[in-house]
Amino acid sequence: MAVTEGTVPFRGFHTWYQAVGGSPGRGGKPPLLVVNGGPGCPHDYLQDLALLAEGGGRTVVFYDQFGCGRSAHQDAPALWVMDTFVDEIAAVRETLGLDPVHLYGHSFGTQVALEYMLGKPTGVASLVLAGPLSSAPLYQEEARRLKATLPAEVQETLDRHEAAGTVDDEEYVGATMAYYRRFLCRTDPWPHHLVRSLAQVREDVYATMWGSEWNITGNLKDWDVTDRLGELDVPVLVTSGRYDVTTPAVVRPIVEGIPGAEWVLFEKSAHLPSIEEPEHYRQVVAGFLSEVEAD
Template structure:
């Protein structure tokens, strides 16, 4: 399998990308562009999606969002806005000639994809929204409900450090991992690339956009809500989530019901990372959806 890497110039910086497979190859399959979650994470935790390139020669494209992973890491807080990352997605598409393209967004990546789609771009064949968010306030409310299900001592640790403003304390970080192991990824142990990705997280970007924790939104996106605009999305959409997902049915249902004709698949053994927790099933669902779209 051919793998190439390079950089897309973007606002005076460089965005790293990787193509698994051959763009414009003889099979002519529409490429799949993956937009990962975070904010502040590299793409590595979704690297298993490269297997989708084995599906009849479909190219799969990854990139590290600005500030993360192998992309440039400027120290400029003014860059940490959703508009930056929506524009970056457009730059990756334009530079690599991804028209037509399928888009796959995960978690925060679904927010970037939704904003891109609401801008009415050309050339998007379909979108896959995995663990989607259309309303940050609704997400926060559900995250707080899930937090309340943690053991009392874990909640007390979280609350104590949030009140004291010491969320960089190792005890707080450890308590946060307890939340992630319930509703982000339930595999035990976690694959090493998830551990490394979490270790490489840019907490300043996460904080600027999101907040101090999943249930404590203080960043620029705390009031972000496109629920009322979902009806404007006029292309085939696959929505996926897990039974134990931090994106609970209450969070996902408005997306699945708000986008005309969207299909929603619930992975019964997964939390937020069905592509890792149920990889074969996830692959079958995604390839089946893409094949059906391209057969029409």
Template sequence: MPVTTEGTVPFRGYRTWYRVIGPLPTPGAIPPLLVLHGGPGMPHDYLEDLAALAASGSRTVVFYDQLGCGRSDRPDDRLLWRMSTFVDEIATVRDALGLERIHLLGHSWGGWLALEYVLGRAPGVIGLVLASTCASLPAFAAETRRLKNSLPADVQDVIDRHEAAGTTEDPAYLEAAMAYYTRWICRKVPFPDHVMRSFTAVNEELYGTMQGPEWNVTGNLKDWDATARLAELDLPVLVTSGRHDEMTPALVQPMVDGIPGAEWVVFEESAHFAMVEEPELYRQVLEGFLDLAEAAER
């Protein structure tokens, strides 16, 4: 079993929690995989299947809970909940852990964050994995509303009434939302324990401030769109999505088309959580890409 190290990194007067699966990188070592979880406001637990990459002991995997999530501190300060905070946090975690050369994987919101970080000319990123994500929040909002509108009318009515009333913690709303989640988020039902840990620990204030529900994006990310900047990416990029993903081809295809040389793999039995729904195949695809990215660097 690979060694596991946990700790916290000081960040803006608070603490960001991390977990390193495998040895801390040394100069000349195989670059680790740094994982950016989704949300915003959802802890990393649901991505724990990716730790299997470290099973052989050759590649280190680094998880952390973004500020406001999971085991990290949860400040009561809405002014922190913006893209720039979390871009800065990546750099802080890398510096603290000595992650000079990395592969970066961003899932969902983590993919938006990864794009913003890499497009800012972040050094030492030799491979980028954009997992079940897209490059445009306006397009995402429109597409997920379309998906919601394909649900039975009574389910839509419950969702719409509770969102209008601001009662999204009502059990009826949560039950209706599950009709969406089990179709386009995770088709492995009941949800595995590590997925449920993430779903039940979402920081709703953070999520609402930055995004809001998939089909009603009202937060400060609502106008974020990196589509016009994608051609600036000059590193190996793997894009992954599920056949039944809320990140539909209408969202993913423009991102793939905009990134020079991007590879796109669709997981046929998955929705939004392919690394949970098809873990072994996802690991094989990911390992193959990371190896190729490293070979291209040499």
């Protein structure tokens, strides 16, 4: 498959992108624009979605969000707010001519995609929300419940280092892996592209906007758009895993709040069915996109 890379001007800096399957905005099926999770995490872990471009006719566009990966890095805490990442979607779409487009968000990317869609942009054919959340407080409540299912010694290690502010300690990092291997990705070993993404996370961006999985202290701690989900008026596919950090309690209000939303639960997956059940996952997403285009 053809792969092109380049940069998009953004706020005096640049956002790096990669288009798989041909040049975007050149006809054919509407491209799929992928907004990955984070914040502060590059897109690499979602590269299995590139195979949605197989067979021709559709381009899959990835980008590294501003401040991480191959995009411009800046020490600018004032920019680590939701509006920055919402505006970035608009900049990528405009520069690459992504109109119409299917929009795909994963995890934090679903938060950005929801905010973007609530701004009523034109030319969005559909929305895929993967491992989504519409309420940070609800996510935190469920994350703390999941944490409480870990072995007592793991919980003690996490609590002790968080209280001491020593979250960079190797013991703490090791304890968090017990959580992630249950609720982020259950594949063993983890694939290289997931390891590569996590190794490049901008911890300062993540801390400013989020905090920790179960202790949200950043500027998104009160973020909640659940009451506005009824404003969405495009076809929506929601996906999540049986063992997902975005538990059914987190996902269900989204499905119930969006008119006509379809929900597919992947029984063998945690937060990354695109890695854990890749062929089945791509079949579901491809089928949804084709149905939208057939209407």
